[in-house]
Amino acid sequence: MSTTAKTPGQQQTSLFRIYNHYRLVVSLLLLALLFVEPINVETHFRALATYQFTVVSYAAINSFIGLTILAGFQPSQRHITLSILMDIVIIHILLFASSGITNGLANLTIVVVAAGNILSPGRMGTFYAALGALFSLLVAIWSVLRLGHSADDIVRAGSLGILYFAAAFFIQYISRRMIRSERLALSRARSIAELEQINRQIIQRMRTGIVVTDRFGQIRLANAAAEELLFPGQNLDSQEAHRQGLPAPLKRGLETWLKEPARRAEPFQPTPTSPLLQANFTQLDQQQGDQILIFIEDMSRVTQQAQQMKLASLGRLTAGIAHEIRNPLGAISHAAQLMEESPALDNGDRKMLDIIKRHSRRVNSIIENVLDLSRRRPANSDLVDLNQWLTEFREDYLQSLNKDGGDAEIRLRTGDKLPPARFDRSQIEQVLVNLSDNGLRYSKQACGKPLLELRTGTATDGERAYLDVRDFGPGIPEKDRNSVFEPFFTTDKSGTGLGLYLARELCEANQAHLSLVEDGEPGCCFRITFAHHGRLI
DSSP states (O other), rough: OOOOOOOOHHHHHHHHHHHHHHHHHHHHHHHHHHHHOTTTGGTSSSSHHHHHHHOOOOOOOHHHHHHHHHHOOOOHHHHHHHHHHHHHHHHHHHHTTTOOSGGGGGGGHHHHHHHHHHSSSSSSHHHHHHHHHHHHHHHHHHHHHOOOOTTHHHHHHHHHHHHHHHHHHHHHHHHHHHHHHHHHHHHHHHHHHHHHHHHHHHHOOOSSSSEEEEOOOOOOEEEEHHHHHSTTTOOOOHHHHHHOOHHHHHHHHHHHHHHHHTSSOOOSSSTTOOEEEEEEEEEEESSSSSSEEEEEEHHHHHHHHHHHHHHHHHHHHHHHHHHHHHHHHHHHHHHHHHHHTTTTOHHHHHHHHHHHHHHHHHHHHHHHHHHHHHHHOOOOEEEEHHHHHHHHOOOOHHHHTTSSSOOOEEEEOOOOOOOOEEEOOOHHHHHHHHHHHHHHHHHHHHHHSSSEEEEEEETTTSSSSEEEEEOSSSSOOGGGGTTTSSSSOSSTTTTOOOOHHHHHHHHHTTTTTEEOOSSSSSOOEEEOOOOOOSSSO
């Protein structure tokens, strides 16, 4: 936390520098007066030579101290104390060498005592006042006893002593008040700076994107969540994001909002693989320029929460009636198996039995999938070498497929120098098995052979790994691309419509992102972009 407030040492140095300027001016004036009044000097001074020597020495000392401070010398408290004591002594030497305590130079002691109490508050400041009063009395007493002056000099010296103490106590009181005020101001300044830092950290850590922009879409301020949502995978720092400006879809939404503030902005995607985002705009009132505050929400999270609530209710319902459904379902399946053993069945009856068994298995699969959703366990993540793990997965998966004489083929293309990935091995394996089963099935439908390609690489930010699962099937129609991850959506009559939804749910549980990549190549490609390896799940 930075602050412009000076430390006590810096303040003391600054005050002493000002005081030394004052001393230098006074000493130069005294030096100049020696030349302004050269006539009858004998009547003004008791010891002219002593007076002249003291004035010249005082001017030389103050000039030397001023040069050292100008050169960067930092005086300590000892140097300041010696300077104040020297001033008190020199002023009283000048009083002694001139016309005594009645000389106007005695008033300079009040300034010295006041300065001493500012630079050295407390007991030392009182000592300066006592020393000044003592020297003034000594000069007055010496004048009365040796020179035969009037006793009024002693009274004047006593009055000056009272003024010295009054100045000391008054300055000490003011100094204490100022010190308390300064400490309070510094404490409040620190509190404000800490609150500002806390607010900045809160804004930066918020998962809601916050952007401050002008009417032309130029970014003035953006938190980390906004940069991650608006510029996924680009690894931009704040200054680069500010120069780049708002993405085109969001800028169009801003222009629409400026024309119709009451109209709600449409959801948008910064890139084809980004989640759907919702922007809300509000005006910031400022004296100079109009700035706009934009809140950016990840719609996939909102949709996910709604779907989780829906499926949680469905899961509780399914768990409650699963037993009631499975009993008659088991009876139907058992009866179908018994009928299948009958030798009197013709081909039509066997087709009907096949329909009964197939749909019985489908109903049971739906129940199992919904139950899995309602009792999904938290992710237990590890740092994984993705290439090594994927090689092992491919071997195990092909072995399980081809043990019955299958001809599935899975091509593996691994990237170099991948960053480690953090995920739950069993959950991501479940996702990959689901995607691979679908890919092999659709590839066989399109080209007659179950063919699949697995490919690893590094995201554009250079810090996250990804895994592509590409099939060589007919692909997904354009109208269905936005619906493939919705629960119970399927284009396969034998499917449950929960496979891809379950896959995305498991990826989200591992802070990974499952998306459908549109790259213009045949078939379809699903990409799992893993979380940063330094992020704890």
